[in-house]
Amino acid sequence: MNSKEEMRRELLSRRRALDRTTWMARSEQIRWRLMTMPQLLQAETVHCYISMEADREVETFGLLEWLSGERKAVFMPYIERGRMHVARYLPGQRFEAARVGPPVPVPLELTSQVRYDAVIVPLVGFDRQGGRIGFGKGWYDRFFEALETQGIRPARVGLAFDFQAVPSVPSDPWDQRLDSVVTETGIIKCLRSSS
DSSP: OOSHHHHHHHHHHHHHTSOHHHHHHHHHHHHHHHTTOHHHHSOSEEEEOOOOGGGTOOOOHHHHHHHHHTTOEEEEEEEETTEEEEEEOOTTOEEEOOSSSSOEEESOOEEOOOOOSEEEEEOSEEOTTSOEEOSSSOHHHHHHHHHHHTTOOOEEEEEOOGGGBOSOOOOOTTOOOOSEEEOSSOEEEOOOOOO
16 A cells, blocks of 8 residues: 555455444444543533444544533534535434435534634544545645634544554645544554644
């Protein structure tokens, strides 16, 4: 695996091959580790992705409920026409399947919220320097760049399974790095270079 695209194809194939029981058990281990992180425990405002079961992204529905139960303001991405917007997560939130992408919250409550203490990010692959492989659409790169232009720098936390680690993610100038990655066996503090 040399290019991001090759890594993405291989890692997505491996992740999608997880059976549901293994996927849920590993996701729960990740959630328990995440719930011990000071960056999350101290956060008042959290942005967290909505997991896609078919792609076996680390499951986040239980995490969203836990965050809400901890009286944190919880927000999530909403993708429409190739753009990422922000929606508020409501306790007990319902979701409907989307034709493409993550499930759609019902009701959908869009917001202009931009200040977050922590952002929980989905990953296809990662390295220990904070490099991240996503789906290749650049949503989170643009999201973090927009926050930085406003002087906002939340903790950037990726969720992944151990097998999604690679020695080095090929980097483009616009790539935004992570601060940490939580897997089923540990919390990795990334050795960030300048982003």
